[in-house]
Amino acid sequence: MDNLFYTDERNTQIVISLLKANNIRYVVTSPGTTHMCFVGSVQHDPFFKVFSCVDERSAAYIACGMAEESGEPVVITCTGATASRNYYSALTEAYYRKLPIIAITAHQGTDRLGHLLEQNIDRRRMPYDTAKLSVEAVYVKDKRDEHYCAIEVNKALLECKRHGGGPVHINLFTRYSRNFTVRELPPVQTIRRYTAFDTLPELPAGKIAVFVGSHRPFNEKETQAIERFCATHDAVVFCDHTSGYNGAYKVQFALCLGQQFAEFDLANIDLLIHIGEVSGDATSRKLNCGEVWRVSEDGEIRDAFGKLAKVFEMSEHYFFKHYSKPGTDNHSYYDACISQYKNIISALPELPLSTIWIAGQVSESLPKGCNFHMGIWSALRAMNYFNVPDAKGNCNVGGFGIDGCLSTMVGASLCNPDRLYIAMVGDLAFFYDMNVLGNKHVGNNVRIILVNNGQGNEMRYSFSPAASLGEDGKLFMAAAGHFGKQSKSLVRHYAEDLGYEYLSASTKEEFLIHREHVLSEKHFDRPIVLEVFIADEKDEEEAYQLIASLDKDKTTVLKKNLKSAAKSVVGQKGINAIKTILKKQ
Template sequence: MYSVKAHVLELTALLCAHGIEDVVVCAGSRSAPLAHTFASCPRLRCTAMVDERSAAFTALGMCAALKRPCAVCCTSGSALLDMAPAVAEAYYQRLPLLVISADRPEAWIGQMDGQTMVQPGALQNVVRRQVSLPEPKDAESLWHCNRLINEALLALVHGCPGPVHINVPLAEPLYDFGAEALPEARVIRREQSRKFGLSPAMRAEWQRARRPLIVVGQELAGLGLEAPLKALMARGCMVFAEHLANLGAIAGEPGFSGLFDLVLAGPAESLPEMLRPDFVATVGGHIVSKRLKQYLRAHPPAVHWHVSPDGACPDLFQCLTRAVEAEDLELLEGLAAEPCHADPAFAKAWNARQERVAAMARDFDPEPFADATVMQCFLASMPEGSALALGNSSPVRNAQYFPLPKDTEVTCNRGINGIDGSLSAACGYAQASGRPTFCCIGDLSFFYDQNALWRRDIPANLRILLFNNGGGGIFHLIPGPGKSEHRDAFIAGASALGAEHLAKTLGMAYWRAGSFAELRAALLAFCTARPASGPMLLEVATSL
């Protein structure tokens, strides 16, 4: 049985019709008609959570793993604002997160009634579309409701994917569950026939390039970019991509550099002019390397194309010449089909530098027992076919220096780069992907987001590698913070917390390592356990 409220029934029917299968449902009273109806629908998989911020990041992680829209539902009032960090992350990471908020009837907004605020427009700067549904009273208002829901759900994946907010005012009574079936709701479909092709001007720019570089930012796994990139590399084009690009299948091949950040770490005068690209195309999302940004700003190429589904114009290197409205795969296939006149010396110079720093990384001194050396040891033990969820600041940077096992999917909250939802997103990724999911996370990020684990069913395939160095380790590595005598307390967030009691309270298998001997012993169980054997936490006490 379902709620009798017509707009709740219409929304549920259309969620199913538009292919949404996963909903994270937060506890609350005003949202009871939504929660009950979603949980009663056999076509929806519902996950129960309490903390709305964690719930929204969990749904975001599910979006990333499944590469399709997932929803999160909350009650009225400040609960909606608690979801804002995850919605913003989804916006800048281009993930189709659907936010459904319960609300009081419009007549009672601003009347000093309980748990009430102006909810329409609350997320307007970080959503692709927002609608507030009417409570249907007649055929026309039901048509209006249906149209708004269809428009909102279509916006999730139209052009550039992104989050959408559906606000649902609900009048009392809230607990009438007498509807026996969902309605046969009208479904609006959108057909897209646009096909991208290089213009004559673009062909000319590409064929003039002698030192072409493709920079691939963060990408979801399994998009099929490897084939055109490999074809371009074979013809003298360089490809720069971090682990977040999910291009492990071609990592290590000539023309591919995952260690360009280390190459650029040397003195500027030691980098010959032959390394400077004259043509750059950027595809995908954010890149981590600050050195690459600084290098291309200091040595701008003659041509810089940025490719995105909505034709956005981010001038990251201060030399943008063309914004290309296309899917990443479309552009790369288009370039691969064109003649390329790259100077072989360009790729040869980069390949030589890449091999030199790769040898340095292979011979990396395993002492002392620190974040980077622990990461190296762990990645060498991580099983093939895993998912790697990287926390921001140190983990995402340290992981880049070392190779990944085959068939590793990599995820990280690099839309805004915050530490606030890394663990929750990892939980969502683990739940949706089914892969052994290893979350490498620092202590500040872990404890900030520990409500990710406040749920009845922590994914059994979740493995947390907690780097506990007593605060924000990144602030001991970058120049500047050390000039302040208040660094540890007020900048780095120094802490003496440990995770053992939390893990035991939650029933998680737990290990602690303070040396390489303890780490290797723990990794034997941590990395070889069956995915369904239950969540695990390995806490590593490292030096800064």
């Protein structure tokens, strides 16, 4: 029929678009209805070479022969019920011979499994040696679904050719749409993978930055490669205290990106090179990237910024050395970033006694070469506002839980008795992990700064969703009232009975008196606990508002205030009207 084109089911469109983007053209289909949206679309697209085979077992073996002969990936697709079970023999053959077969099986939805409904087979778990990877092409309802679906299909198509190749499985959700009137496939995020054996692509023109998530310490060779790359391309290295990078072109960006009432124009980046693992700084989500290149030896698809375009399965040293040129020294972008940071930090007013104020005082005085551990989230966020040039930062950002921060620090301290290990944690994290203080191996190189505000203050900041509950949020979300309700003697007795030196502060003056001792480069005869009591939780919020409002742009303030007023007074129609007004400004 001349009026049939592509299905309107977006997840199927995504599968088809990515097959075409990867030049995968062979399709062997078996009869049925559940996969009609896919088959009905590809059979009307001249790009694809579609073949029919009634027997699914035979169809899959036909695909094996095609893949071996052509050297290209081959799609097999079938309906629901037991049809897909007949693929197992040939997929096993493909697995052990590394043949790139892509099994696309259609289904009616996971919610229909297990309810005695006809033709609903559970394919969520594949036998190990039938597929290198099995993914779900979810039904797309919004942009978030679309992104997830595209990432999963990209993973599968890349995996069928990775490490020699092999079969993969895409479980395609359908609602049996009869609409085949879509003439043009909408664009889809397409990801490419490169190894050191491939011809690597050219860097795009424009502003370039390196982003480092949590990372082991860089060795000298790796640091020099990154520095040479930045000098070649006038790039910077965005870091936080878990990044492990202390070379040239380093920019501690949390303070700039964390401003509520100003735009950090220098965060508009054409290409972001992403290395490292989970970031310890949520402000990184404000980086506005044209596209992202991920560099990691694992070669996995990690799309932290939603703009992943290329994955480089190679060492970071190889990547940065490849794209560098000797004899260049460009640093105008770095100079601009540092200048903006200095301008913002210079406007810092006097803060009340709070986690952020303590972080500022600690950052100025950390012993050179010490190992500094931060608790999740409040202590980590606060420290990231400030530069700490001569200390190694650590935080359990892999799982991002409050448990284990003290134990991690103690474990590290046992490896280097001559190095100082200092932790800054909140009260919930402290009491969660306090049993490690009684470990008989704890040395005199351990020091702990406990910020005791009697609750999980992270859930009390205005930006937390839990703050919408008001005072009720203190009861369970912030877990206020536990552990002696800021008892002045509980931690003292515990620490002193275990042989620690215990200090406490309830004012700034008291903290500053103890700071010099706790952060001294000298080694004392026992470990130290300094407990700082925050009497008024409002001081924590005030400190946050002050440090997040240092760089105020009048237009941004106006937009935020009008948007807030619209939400509370005039509803969505009011918001739309105000957006129209602001666009004209």
